[in-house]
Amino acid sequence: MTLENLVNFLPALFDGLIVTLTLTLVSAFLGVILGLFLALGRLTKNKITEKACWLYIWVFRGTPLLMQIVFFYYALPLLDNRLSLPKWPAAFLALSLNAAAYFAEIFRGGILSIDKGQFEAATALGLSYAQTMRKIIIPQAYRRLIPPMSNEFIALSKDTSLVSAIGMTDLLYATTQISNNNMLPIIFIPSAILYLVLTTLFTFVFEKIEKKYSAYE
Amino acid sequence: MENVNKSFGALNVLKNINLQISQGEVVSVIGPSGSGKSTLLRSLIQLEEITSGTILIENEVLIQKPVPPSKQPISQQKRAQILSKLGLVFQNFNLFPHMTSLENITEAPITVKKIPLAQAILTAESLLEKVGLPDKRNEYPARLSGGQKQRIAIARALAMNPKIMLFDEPTSALDPELVGEVLETILALAKEGMTMAIVTHEMNFAKKISNRIIFMDQGEIIEEAAPDEIFNKPKQERTKAFLQNFLK
DSSP states (O other): OHHHHHHHHHHHHHHHHHHHHHHHHHHHHHHHHHHHHHHHHHHSSOHHHHHHHHHHHHHHHHSOHHHHHHIIIIIHHHHOGGGOOOHHHHHHHHHHHHHHHHHHHHHHHHHHTSOHHHHHHHHHTTOOHHHHIIIIIHHHHHHHTHHHHHHHHHHHHHHGGGGGGGTOOOHHHHHHHHHHHHTOGGGHHHHHHHHHHHHHHHHHHHHHHHHHHTTTO | OEEEEEEEOOSSSOOSOEEEEETTOEEEEEOOTTSSHHHHHHHHTTSSOOSSEEEEETTEEEEEESOOTTSOOOOHHHHHHHHTTEEEEOTTOOOOTTSOHHHHHHHHHHHTTOOOHHHHHHHHHHHHHHTTOGGGTTOOGGGSOHHHHHHHHHHHHHTTOOSEEEEESTTTTSOHHHHHHHHHHHHHHHHTTOEEEEEOSOHHHHHHHOSEEEEEETTEEEEEEOHHHHHHSOOSHHHHHHHHTTOO
8 A cells, every 4th residue: 555655646756856956956056156256255355345245154154044044935025015025036045045155155265275375476477366366266276166065065955945944845845745644754765765866966966077177186 | 777776674574674686687595594585585576565665676666665755655557567577486386286387387478468379378388498398388287396397487487578587495395306407497597697586595506696695694684795705705603604504
């Protein structure tokens, strides 16, 4: 009885998986872009920009992601009716803004880890700060960033499960729904396997990327 | 022609340095560790900021602290233009590891001077010939020996056509058997008439290449003279004491 029932529920799980995957990919993409700007902002000499970026990172890393998701969906409309966001934008917003804070620190760490002598050599040759960053520092930094980025990416893929708190049908929500409505807690096992497949796939892809970029070291 | 006139009053590291180097002159700076030799060179090329004093390159003020009330501080553009007359070779090479030898040499001319790629490559190739490494053009620094890396670093600095070349302990990080090839390259450059300031511990080399030797200790210039004088007839006690270490 159990096995046949389980198979019936797989399509629902797969639908949830698509949602999870979409949330992960889009939020990671947006988070990386914003994170890069934040990292450069943290490294600039301009005090206002530096403090502003620091503040952003402090807030978004310092408060629970669950709270941020709930805030953007439930709390924003309470401040102003016009700020009411549907589930998807709210989820994307919360996940991206949160991921950006973590990516920013990863990028900043990567840039700072480049030997100071590289910067000095570039300066001695007459390159400006921007030119040095663009052609010397960042090209070296991003090769080092692959392991911590893959880490954050995989964490993000599991963090997406928090959107179930606002009733979005990601994989976790679909799983709990099936379990509750059908008294079938065993559904968590195939669900967990699907999460595992997803994260393993990501790990595999990042390992390939890492290998490709370690050409000159 | 006056290339550098420098009077300093930097705390601790450089004390009231007054130094002039003429065009075509080769000056070696020697002294014990911590004497401020590297700081001197690095302050010239503005990798270190002086606390007070003036630095002039070819009679143009590069930096003046404090800025006299009648004058404006120099513009970024002017500063960059003056700095482009200086080239620096580092003790630990600082080659760009993600670029080949050729790319290391062409990078600055293309990015800073906007020289077209083809022209930059031609210049780079002739520089590679000059330092004796034409066959290493497509190698990454990781595949080069220390001596080769330093010679590429010299070619890279020369690619920007400096008037004055600074060498900060160019052979200190090299295995002894690799030192010779780098010193030969530097010597050849001196023979061509390049103005140079070299911080070094290679006394024989300093004797051979220099018009003038400067001995520094604890941030001050203790003595400066022609190589013969300073090595054979040092006037100051501290100079004598230091040179004792190098007597055969």
